[in-house]
Amino acid sequence: MNxxxxxxxxxxxGNRLVLDNVNLSVPQGVVFALLGPNGAGKTTLLKSILGIxxxxxxxxxxxxxxxNSYESHQxxxxxxEKFNFFPYFTVEGVLKFYGxxxxxxxxxxxxxxxxxxxxxxxxxxxxxxxxxxxxxxxQRVGIASIILAxxxxxxxxxxFYGLDPIGIKIIKNIFQDLxxxxxxxxxNSHILGEVEKIANEIAIINKGQILYSGNVDAFINGRxxxxxxxxxxxxxxx
Amino acid sequence: xNKVIMKALLINTFQKEIRNKTLVFLFVLSIFxxxxxxxxxxxxxxxxxxxxxxxxxxxxxxxxxxIISAWGSMLGFIxxxxxxxxxxxxxxxxxxxxxxxxxxLYLACxxxxxxxxxxxxxxxxxxxALLVFxxxxxxxxxxxxxxxxFGVFSLKILICITLAALLSIxxxxxxxxxSSIIIFMVMNVSxxxxxxxxxxNELGIFSTxxxxxxxxxxxxxTISGLSKNxxxxxxxxxxxxxxxxxxxxxxxxxxxVTYFSLKSKDYQGGE
Numbered sequence: 001m002n003x004x005x006x007x008x009x010x011x012x013x014g015n016r017l018v019l020d021n022v023n024l025s026v027p028q029g030v031v032f033a034l035l036g037p038n039g040a041g042k043t044t045l046l047k048s049i050l051g052i053x054x055x056x057x058x059x060x061x062x063x064x065x066x067x068n069s070y071e072s073h074q075x076x077x078x079x080x081e082k083f084n085f086f087p088y089f090t091v092e093g094v095l096k097f098y099g100x101x102x103x104x105x106x107x108x109x110x111x112x113x114x115x116x117x118x119x120x121x122x123x124x125x126x127x128x129x130x131x132x133x134x135x136x137x138x139q140r141v142g143i144a145s146i147i148l149a150x151x152x153x154x155x156x157x158x159x160f161y162g163l164d165p166i167g168i169k170i171i172k173n174i175f176q177d178l179x180x181x182x183x184x185x186x187x188n189s190h191i192l193g194e195v196e197k198i199a200n201e202i203a204i205i206n207k208g209q210i211l212y213s214g215n216v217d218a219f220i221n222g223r224x225x226x227x228x229x230x231x232x233x234x235x236x237x238x
Numbered sequence: 239x240n241k242v243i244m245k246a247l248l249i250n251t252f253q254k255e256i257r258n259k260t261l262v263f264l265f266v267l268s269i270f271x272x273x274x275x276x277x278x279x280x281x282x283x284x285x286x287x288x289x290x291x292x293x294x295x296x297x298x299x300x301x302x303x304x305i306i307s308a309w310g311s312m313l314g315f316i317x318x319x320x321x322x323x324x325x326x327x328x329x330x331x332x333x334x335x336x337x338x339x340x341x342x343l344y345l346a347c348x349x350x351x352x353x354x355x356x357x358x359x360x361x362x363x364x365x366x367a368l369l370v371f372x373x374x375x376x377x378x379x380x381x382x383x384x385x386x387x388f389g390v391f392s393l394k395i396l397i398c399i400t401l402a403a404l405l406s407i408x409x410x411x412x413x414x415x416x417s418s419i420i421i422f423m424v425m426n427v428s429x430x431x432x433x434x435x436x437x438x439n440e441l442g443i444f445s446t447x448x449x450x451x452x453x454x455x456x457x458x459x460t461i462s463g464l465s466k467n468x469x470x471x472x473x474x475x476x477x478x479x480x481x482x483x484x485x486x487x488x489x490x491x492x493x494x495v496t497y498f499s500l501k502s503k504d505y506q507g508g509e
Contacts, residue, residue, distance in 0.1 A: 052336060073339075100246035
């Protein structure tokens, strides 16, 4: 079963067509990356998948359920580009809230929080206010909160944003860990070098149209992902 | 699981509002207001000539009620505009709507959480006012009817909060706050006018709009009247089952419009 199916999706902002007949399938248990230049429609597509932006034409299903339905959200976890929360909360407070929202059993919550903080290596920040930590550390708090979800489909919007090399390494390990548990990881990113190392499947979007969707190795065909990406985008513009 | 989520959302609403500096400011302002009410009421009540032109009753209790009620509604608007808006401002709402939480539950928890905070403030203000009055040498006008009256009045607070939250989804905080007050006044005037009946052939454009408001939105003037009658120990209750039914249906309509606005919110851009 596919984790995600998008059929004939069209999205307009006013009269401007930002997603043009998008068709996309993401198999279960892979690390999938959505790539595209600025303004290509990546974030709009991602928000359409999450059901937080409306579209008039097309269909999006997550594990066979409509993307904007409560049922589809039960198998979903979302990490925004710039993770944020109310400034007066501690790291633990944020994670407690997320854990409860994701339905973590109360008796396990403390243990799950410690485990998640361990995974992103910020346990020492547990009692710190989120205004007292760095941007990269806040991103790690966000990643820890997503780990609590126990979802089947994880969506990460620019997950490498603000992370140092250690943070990047940690998050890549988390992606691989999730995929090994047959969870699906959907990444929206600009960092081609990192994506090349972790993604099994990719889709290239430009001007609202999917230019390629499928296996990474078949796409790069002996080149670097950067070169292959550059040539397909430039080819589409020619 | 829903109970855990409800509790978490309610506590989160308290936390984000209680740690909000606005509330501390409002609390200090409340105390100042009570002392001011005490002084002003002493002035008005002891000068019947000054009181003549006003619609306020010449009792201190009525005076107290009018001022604190207006303050309670105002608090409802102030906190109502931020209950959903602050989620948007902090970039949290996109994460919350992606949670496995039904949007009506999220909305209800935010509104009820805010409502409980305003109610708490309202009760504290009322009790402080009574205390100040008692300490200033007046007979303490304390009765269980105060709480009965408060129970009715709290419905008005809920309507104020919901109205402000609805407008805050579409507008900035300031515009939402000001337009909430304007709509609230229109609701009040319409209710007061059409409660006495009307003639179809006398309806103009504005009075037709007023009639629509009177029918589709909750009748806050009726709620205020009932609350005040209870407080003043009057037996002229004008609240019927029909009015109760209208209140339930019109509030359900207001809630649905707010829910629909939230659900239809288009989180655009971000490229």
